[in-house]
Amino acid sequence: MNRRISGMLLGVLLAVSSIAGCSSSQTDATTAKEEANTEKPGGVGKVGVAMPTQSSERWINDGANMKKQLEALGYEVDLQYAEDDVQMQVSQIENMIASGVNCLVIASIDSSALVNVEEQAKNAGIPIIAYDRLLMDTDAVSYYATFDNKGVGTAIGEYIKEKKQLDQAKAEGKSYTIEFFMGSPDDNNALFLYNGLMEVLKPYLDDGTLVCESGRTSFEDTCILRWSQETAQQNCENYLTGFYSDRKLDICATALDGFAYGCKSALEGAGYKLGEDWPLITGQDAELMAVKNIISGYQTMSIYKDTRLLAEKCVKMVQAVLEGTEPEINDTEQYNNGKIIVPAYLCTPVAVDKDNYQKIVVEGGYYTEEQLSQ
Template sequence: MTKITRATKLCMTALSIFMVFLLAGCGSSASGGKGSKVKTIGVAMPTQSSQRWIQDGNNMKKKLESLGYKVDLQYAEDDIQAQVSQIENMITNGDDCLVIAAIDSGALVNVLKQAKNNKIPVIAYDRLLMDTDSVSYYATFDNKLVGVQIGKYVEKKLGLKEGTGPFNVEFFTGSPDDNNAHLLYAGEMEVLKPYLDNGQLVCPSGQTSFDSTCILRYSQEVAQKRMENLISGYYANGKKLDAVVSAFDGLSYGIAAALQGAGYQPGKNWPIITGQDAELMAVKNIISGKQSQSIFKDTRILADKCATMVQAVLDGKKPEINDTKTYDNHALVVPSYLCTPVSVDKGNFQKELVDSHYYTKEQLGL
């Protein structure tokens, strides 16, 4: 057996002490170093009735946990008071940062003030928090660009740039309490209003303003009922409906159900129907011809950007920002990071959604 000298023992002891100090210095920002509690991030999402919000919540939880945080993920099922209560509980429980996708941000002003008073940073997720100075940053997609992409899809498919028309069109816009819906509408009209003005696009119902076309909480049922009323009121005499400019996949499902109920058939007298979020059902509908297009907003990218915002804020650093002008919430212009949306249809869904592993071929029934 090899004899261990006193010098060797001293060397080994010194090495052990060095390793202890080295490991103590490697604590992650989520824990704040050795002996500190793991930081908790409260994530408030609006509803699980939409596939995209389920994905958003799951992606945020996965990303934040990979950074070492504990995650308190809550869904309010589009119940405003339930979301207020959930955020109040997150504050009471001492959550270190809040990430909020609001149902109605106007109802959150007071509870957000509580967060600020407790020195809890707040990051708005995909929906801007309005009328409050208690929000630090905003992670979202370029919402006006979403509207522009929807408008350009209709423009291209109808050949409007080439002077074709007139075409009959109806509009379905998002929820009036969602700032994104207003930006999206502005983007759509930036492209399509000139064609309404020159007569290439005609809206038989005359309902083209935001107020006359918005659907509270993006309700599929309300959209279906409105489409049924439009068909019976303006298209019962056989007038052709060429396009329905829809701001969200859930609205598009209701629109399609109303059309089918009235005898319309995909591939025959079916109009162009747009959408947003590239939900699984919407992509299946694109493949089958029941929907023409959707906007792909890769929630993996949004979750990644938002999680790095959380990390930067809790580390006392400034997160990556690419917009400091657009998102005025009436109390301040919120520094934002805008992710880029992608328009998808039958021609590119394989590349954008399957090749990127957002969906599998099995999920899409391919």
Template sequence: MARKLWATRGLAALATGAMAVSLTACGGGGAGGGAGGGAGDGEEGGLVGVAMPTETYERWIADGDAVKTGLEEAGYEVDLQFAGDNIPTQQQQIDAMINKGAEALIIASIDGTALGSQLEAAAAADIPVISYDRLIRDSENVDFYVTFDNYEVGVQQGTSLLTGLGILDENGEEAADASEGPFNVELFAGSPDDNNAGFFFDGAMSVLQPYIDDETLVVPSGQTDFGTVAIQRWEQERAQSRMEDLLTSTYTKGDVNVDGVLAPADVISRGIITALQNSGYGKGDLAMPVITGQDAEAASAKLIVDGDQYSTIFKDTRLLAEQAVTAATAYLEGNEPEANDTETYDNGPIVVPSYLLPTVIVTADNLQAELVDSGYLTEEEVASGQVDE
């Protein structure tokens, strides 16, 4: 898979700081909250450890490369590691970063509960820890969290499913000529060891549940609780297998068909779409259901253009990387980054100060403006479904 991705394309966004927060000292504690160790000495050129979960999905490669580029432009050395979705590997990588003398850590965890000893070591060395997109749980040694408004992402997914079914209009309001249904839908959620997955699902269900209650939406499988519909590790193959099982157990083509699927991420959407296509959906009179997604990956952008996926949620990872660089730079200069949310993200022991970024629903109608015109993807990448080398 391509390694370069958007690293170079994100430079302008990283350099201009279009959404950067001011680096004001605002007090507080946590690992590395004050001077000590490598952080807070005001010197440039220190080492920053960046731990990403996997290179399997294009978004994590893009995130890692963009964070690395931004930190290097700010004058820091970077140790960027991808863990192959293997928890012991990520633990070992973070241990190595600490032993190398990292002065700050930016961590997108595989399992947000599995890094306790690494965070204790970081705290003992006064190394600030920035949790990247996935909240690190069960530790007081997390200083800051950069992410998107994850509950709102779920709301947007639920809203786009209803819009695609014709229940809501493009503004998210009840459509004047709303389709009455009932519509057969199935629900999918993300990995249960990813704290974000619960926010996505809860946000989506806040929108969908009233329509399930009044039977505008029907879930023929009866599977509606998070634990049942969650897909471990966000794996495409698991999503495909579950959709195949649902089709076999619950649906009879021509009698009971799938009208919509709540999918929490593009990688899961693609597994669902493969299962549906293999079962004859998208051929003849059997239309593809309305299928949601998240991450605006090139492969799914092409599926949206082709009419196989209805929507995705665009989380501009260039801005997320910028925010991580802003936070790390603040700590390394002896300050603290400014949070715009100090109430939502309780990781167990503490509420972690956070910076939340906005997201956008993308469909075929606005894909060009949001993804291509913004420079996130090229027209060639959308057409091919692959990110350029």
């Protein structure tokens, strides 16, 4: 009898122990899951990031900043560069869709070539965010993160106006020569920049305060496919040879640091010298080399675009669309892509030159003194 009772008690104890063990295991699993979610506040998701090229420092920084910030939120990131090969970018995005990404961030090479693959993403329920280059002729894009591209052109134009004192020059009957090097015709941002620039400078072209000896002032005549530095250099060489044998070029109005590098090479080849007849040269992106050239005098200014901030705004858009909330937007009128007006967040561009680079890019933590002195 006692043996039987003892056996029953032992069975009860074993059962209780087993239940407690299961409960403990479940608690441990729940705790581990909660800890994992705590480590990854953004939750679960995979984001495809399609960048145009690694030939420009700014796109390398954009991709790195975005990847870092998305991964900090717990997202898996597939970052791809297409090296300005349109079909390669199409294939990369197709592969991202096939791999099951939950969101796409696209900085296009030629947005007209992406319409079909964007439709694939839409049909698969994958939201798309355009990054710094508007995606045209599609209703598959949800949001647009960029800098104020017309504002970039306006800032360049205002800088030229102020540095060359164009109003005073007009009053004195003085004139300056100028040539234009504008962005790629397949990049909608390039036209915005051109329009902003010409809003400031066209009156001075019309009244003769600014003289373009080549006569190439329209966007069609000054745009440079794929933002090619080599083409900018060749164009500048042709202008100097064909139109400036008897008169010096005073201003290279360029829309990109790479164009400024090309103009620098062309000017050196034509015998221009710092401190003597070196022209005012503008740029965009405040690349490390550009800031070094600004310090040395070979480039006059650049438009500083803090890619850390732009990446942050884009990452918040990704997080919002994947969590079903509304991202921060400050423009709902300007960016009509031919199908829809794309809600956008516009970051503010800043003109950087020898007088303020220290405060803006060094004290702002974008570059160090060591980087600029190497």
